[in-house]
Amino acid sequence: MKKSVFQITGIVLVALLNFNFCHAQKKTIDQRVDSVLKLMTLDEKIGQLNQYNDDWNATGPVTLDSTKKQQVLKGQVGSLLNCVGTRRTRAWQQIAMQSRLKIPLLFGQDIIHGYKTTFPIPLAEACSWDMDAIQLSARTAATEASAAGINWTFAPMVDIARDPRWGRVMEGAGEDPYLGSAIASARVKGFQGNKLGDINSLMACAKHFAAYGAAIGGRDYNAVDMSDRLLWEVYLPPFKAALDAGAATFMNSFNDLNGVPATGNKYLQRDILKGKWNFKGFVVSDWGSVGEMINHGNVANEYEAALSAITAGSDMDMESRCYKNNLAQLVKDKKVPVALIDDAVKRILLKKFELGLFDDPYKFCNTAREEAALNNPAHTQLAREMAAKSIVLLKNEKNILPLSKNTKTIAFIGPLVKAVKQNKGFWDVEVPGVDSNFIVSQWEGLQNKIAAVTTLLYAKGCEIEGDDKSGFAEAVEAAKKSDVVILSMGERRDMSGEAKSRSNINIPGVQEDLLKELLATGKPVVVLINAGRPLVFNYTADHAPAILYTWWLGSEAGNAIADVLFGDYNPSAKLPISFPYSVGQIPIYYSHFNTGRPATNDSNRNYNSSYNDLSVFPRYEFGYGLSYTSFQYSNLQLSKKKINSHEQIAVTCAITNTGNYAGEETVQLYIRDKVGSIVRPVKELKDFKKIKLAAGETKTVSFLINKEKLSFYNEQLQWVAEPGDFELMIGASSRDIRWKSAFELVK
Numbered sequence: 001m002k003k004s005v006f007q008i009t010g011i012v013l014v015a016l017l018n019f020n021f022c023h024a025q026k027k028t029i030d031q032r033v034d035s036v037l038k039l040m041t042l043d044e045k046i047g048q049l050n051q052y053n054d055d056w057n058a059t060g061p062v063t064l065d066s067t068k069k070q071q072v073l074k075g076q077v078g079s080l081l082n083c084v085g086t087r088r089t090r091a092w093q094q095i096a097m098q099s100r101l102k103i104p105l106l107f108g109q110d111i112i113h114g115y116k117t118t119f120p121i122p123l124a125e126a127c128s129w130d131m132d133a134i135q136l137s138a139r140t141a142a143t144e145a146s147a148a149g150i151n152w153t154f155a156p157m158v159d160i161a162r163d164p165r166w167g168r169v170m171e172g173a174g175e176d177p178y179l180g181s182a183i184a185s186a187r188v189k190g191f192q193g194n195k196l197g198d199i200n201s202l203m204a205c206a207k208h209f210a211a212y213g214a215a216i217g218g219r220d221y222n223a224v225d226m227s228d229r230l231l232w233e234v235y236l237p238p239f240k241a242a243l244d245a246g247a248a249t250f251m252n253s254f255n256d257l258n259g260v261p262a263t264g265n266k267y268l269q270r271d272i273l274k275g276k277w278n279f280k281g282f283v284v285s286d287w288g289s290v291g292e293m294i295n296h297g298n299v300a301n302e303y304e305a306a307l308s309a310i311t312a313g314s315d316m317d318m319e320s321r322c323y324k325n326n327l328a329q330l331v332k333d334k335k336v337p338v339a340l341i342d343d344a345v346k347r348i349l350l351k352k353f354e355l356g357l358f359d360d361p362y363k364f365c366n367t368a369r370e371e372a373a374l375n376n377p378a379h380t381q382l383a384r385e386m387a388a389k390s391i392v393l394l395k396n397e398k399n400i401l402p403l404s405k406n407t408k409t410i411a412f413i414g415p416l417v418k419a420v421k422q423n424k425g426f427w428d429v430e431v432p433g434v435d436s437n438f439i440v441s442q443w444e445g446l447q448n449k450i451a452a453v454t455t456l457l458y459a460k461g462c463e464i465e466g467d468d469k470s471g472f473a474e475a476v477e478a479a480k481k482s483d484v485v486i487l488s489m490g491e492r493r494d495m496s497g498e499a500k501s502r503s504n505i506n507i508p509g510v511q512e513d514l515l516k517e518l519l520a521t522g523k524p525v526v527v528l529i530n531a532g533r534p535l536v537f538n539y540t541a542d543h544a545p546a547i548l549y550t551w552w553l554g555s556e557a558g559n560a561i562a563d564v565l566f567g568d569y570n571p572s573a574k575l576p577i578s579f580p581y582s583v584g585q586i587p588i589y590y591s592h593f594n595t596g597r598p599a600t601n602d603s604n605r606n607y608n609s610s611y612n613d614l615s616v617f618p619r620y621e622f623g624y625g626l627s628y629t630s631f632q633y634s635n636l637q638l639s640k641k642k643i644n645s646h647e648q649i650a651v652t653c654a655i656t657n658t659g660n661y662a663g664e665e666t667v668q669l670y671i672r673d674k675v676g677s678i679v680r681p682v683k684e685l686k687d688f689k690k691i692k693l694a695a696g697e698t699k700t701v702s703f704l705i706n707k708e709k710l711s712f713y714n715e716q717l718q719w720v721a722e723p724g725d726f727e728l729m730i731g732a733s734s735r736d737i738r739w740k741s742a743f744e745l746v747k
């Protein structure tokens with residue numbers, strides 16, 4: 001290819017620059033960024049703000065574009081998404097290295113719960129309340145993905161969600177800002193590792209900024225309308241936790257917030273994120289969300305959309321092409337100062353330098369490392385352990401569980417028993433060249449565990465959806481021949497996730513009718529419920545003697561379920577989100593206000609905030625989960641009953657394992673501010689501890705209460721702790737309160 005004088009100059013300049021870089025150790029990264037920026041044309045600067053989907057896969061509406069390669073060659077693309085594997089990423093990077101300034105590409109991917117080794121969906125992992133395990137899950141995912149050419153994950157999704165009609169509830173950490181913040185921090189640390197630039201470190205991306213989970217009606221992409229106080233108190237804390245944990249990037253959200261689309265929302269991106277919080281990373285828009293501001297009716301065309309987004313602090317444009325097609329004109333029209341573009345470009349270049357891509361654009365493209373990382377048995381074992389920790393024991397009448405490994409005959413029935421890929425849930429990664437036989441189905445998991453001793457009978461019984469009951473007879477026959485029945489049912493994995501909102505969250509099809517037939521045989525029935533969201537299953541909850549909520553558990557689903565069913569792992573998970581009796585109760589969450597006419601129990605519905613036709617309480621509450629053993633709480637002690645704002649209270653409580661199995665208990669600390677300048681929730685989670693106890697063992701759990709845990713945003717959005725009386729609750733769930741006490745905050 002003939003090179004112009006211009007290009008030769010650029011190559012010489014870059015060579016000098018590199019020479020300078022290698023030998024001028026004193027140059028800081030900021031100076032290196034400035035050195036590159038000075039060489040860039042406006043077209044190349046705009047190129048860094050442009051992100052395209054590769055043609056391998058799509059996670060949004062696709063724009064056909066056959067000129068991507070030419071654009072990369074001209075330095076008009078800063079990043080690709082949905083491009084995985086060392087071969088494919090290396091090929092694209094080689095093209096970028098032919099551009100004038102050889103600025104390396106970023107490769108972003110939704111590494112949400114694993115790369116090749118698939119971990120439980122994030123909402124399931126949140127049930128573990130085990131921050132070390134959650135961090136390790138993200139770490140493992142980052143180790144695999146970074147070996148496959150990827151250096152940026154669009155995770156963690158930290159959207160608080162209190163509406164299970166919203167399909168993306170599966171992707172987050174549930175309803176509570178305290179638990180959600182702890183998990184956001186753990187996931188960022190897991191993905192990013194010790195520091196950006198380490199070979200197995202991925203840039204994290206806290207998303208979707210902000211309040212995407214509060215979409216009206218639980219309908220994805222829908223409007224969000226809330227007070228600033230609610231935004232600050234509930235929806236922003238996990239983002240701040242992610243930022244404090246060092247999140248390198250943020251992704252804004254599709255929704256409008258109080259009438260202003262997040263992508264063009266200065267209040268969110270400039271005032272809060274880059275202003276008050278002093279965020280130094282960069283913000284990527286969500287897929288096409290810059291251009292979608294036209295649909296919102298907030299801008300009239302792509303020119304205005306680009307103006308709105310860049311002004312509001314959206315640095316990189318994912319897939320809309322509004323920046324590529326309009327920013328140069330906006331600069332020419334003096335609508336956008338180059339300084340604004342320079343700020344966005346510098347934020348992106350800074351991350352490319354921190355990742356080490358300028359020093360070695362192919363550092364993430366080592367095929368041998370990829371091969372080793374994607375076939376590491378330690379990852380498989382970690383996935384199995386995380387899956388077992390994510391399974392919630394909802395019911396266990398007469399201790400039917402754990403099952404004996406000497407059970408003679410088990411009938412394993414249901415549409416999900418032999419499913420394979422279903423176990424991966426939504427937001428899994430289809431790794432090129434890797435087939436799905438490494439995924440352990442539920443059938444295979446039980447075979448692995450008990451086939452030597454037990455006869456395992458199978459019948460599908462019915463499909464997930466539809467009203468065909470023709471398979472019932474075979475299922476009933478199998479049940480009659482068995483000593484115990486296991487029924488695996490639920491929704492399909494693609495019934496939750498992005499753009500998967502549902503108005504009806506009952507168990508679909510005739511699956512509960514099948515359960516009724518199986519129960520009629522008189523055999524004990526254990527039910528497994530596979531889902532990406534809280535479902536409604538009142539018949540099952542009322543009639544099945546044992547229920548495990550198995551979510552979508554990933555590659556090791558079958559082995560983990562077998563570990564729990566047969567007692568090799570004692571379930572310890574607790575729900576991070578309320579399960580309603582009915583979709584009519586939504587939104588439903590534990591940290592609600594008391595109201596002027598509180599509904600305190602279902603027996604009194606006169607002139608209070610009850611429903612006349614249903615309980616106001618959830619079917620299963622936030623923090624709920626059973627164990628094969630039992631725990632007694634005793635000896636609650638407070639070091640003080642009165643503190644000022646500079647003091648703290650030490651809280652201790654003894655926990656005894658009073659059962660026959662070793663197990664883990666998550667002890668939860670809730671606080672209620674009895675009187676506030678604005679009303680305060682009836683309780684708020686302010687700390688938790690997960691402890692292991694051998695049968696009969698007692699341990700003391702301790703917490704510290706300080707001003708921070710008593711503070712809230714008042715009417716003026718000031719973060720304050722107001723003097724007065726507080727109630728303290730120690731619970732095994734948000735409703736199963738084992739100890740109560742009180743204390744006073746004085747001036």
Ligand code: GLC
Pocket residue numbers: 059060081110154207286287498
């Ligand atoms: C999707 C999602 C976002 C994801 C992005 C790239 O539309 O909203 O969470 O990271 O596009 O796949």
